Amino acid sequence: MNAIDRLVILLSKFPGLGKKSARRMVYYLLDGDPQYAQVLAEHIGDLHQEIIRCTVCGNFTEQEPCPICADTSRDPIICVVERAQDVQVIEESREFRGRFHVLGGLIAPLEGINPGDLAINPLLNRIPQEHIREVILALNPTVEGDTTALYVQQLLKGYQVDVTRLASGLPVGGDLEYTDRLTLSRSFRGRIRL
């Protein structure tokens, strides 16, 4: 096996990246400026040194605490997400000016992920500490997301805090005809008076 094939195998480990796309990337590197491959290699190699997890919210960051947790002007509302990348998506939507909390997964007993594996206790500790008035559960509308939301919601009953969950329904630009039964059912149950 030569250096091309070895790199193709390494790159195919990325989710959603097949062997063909990986091969295309390697040839792009070979066709291109060696300097680019060099800089890319350095950045990948340094990534884990430069990026740490914020000990408050669990988001990836270069400084501790992360810029979001350090920003005291943020609303005392915590948006609970599954993974760090969800923080980025919600930040870019500019729909929310509160704080975040990364659970680090969803409860999935069949995959061996139990509540104890998630950052649920740190979330509970933050509520009195930061005088949080609302917890928004921004978890995927899947079986695992529903289970986790229900579990966290039960634990939050002992706290003086509103617990909400993102609305689930038809995606904007979507087509009723191609919407699955469950999404349709949720969009009915969550219908809004005009």
Next chain:
Amino acid sequence: MNAIDRLVILLSKFPGLGKKSARRMVYYLLDGDPQYAQVLAEHIGDLHQEIIRCTVCGNFTEQEPCPICADTSRDPIICVVERAQDVQVIEESREFRGRFHVLGGLIAPLEGINPGDLAINPLLNRIPQEHIREVILALNPTVEGDTTALYVQQLLKGYQVDVTRLASGLPVGGDLEYTDRLTLSRSFRGRIRL
């Protein structure tokens, strides 16, 4: 800009890789074993040192000449391709047991790619040297591919060699109804007596 964003920008340079996919890759690296990122970085960094271009055919290789050119049992037929990755695709099809020649592009005057920029002279030199009896032009059925094929074909008229081109027509598993006019026209012109 932090280390995540910098790496996202670097990765988005790959063809067909948008910012979202690049971000997904970075988070995959961050979520995963730091050892994997380290090994990946080393392989990318070493790529240009380990892989060179074969001086005979222009294919990427770790040794000079490449294993295909070094294999004297190969038929004295040259398959001419645009890029090194085409060699891989044809080799994997096991449809061809001859030699290869990588042009390094296609004639595209509007993009500033002229015949002089392609490895056409080295191809002409190989024909008497290697006693080649056929040249197969395996170039894409596009305007640039057609132009380049015509140009090379003209030059090859002075040589004792058959010149052929890959058949163009309906893709296997394709649907007549969704086939574009040009492909249909080619599949008519290239029709085969049964």
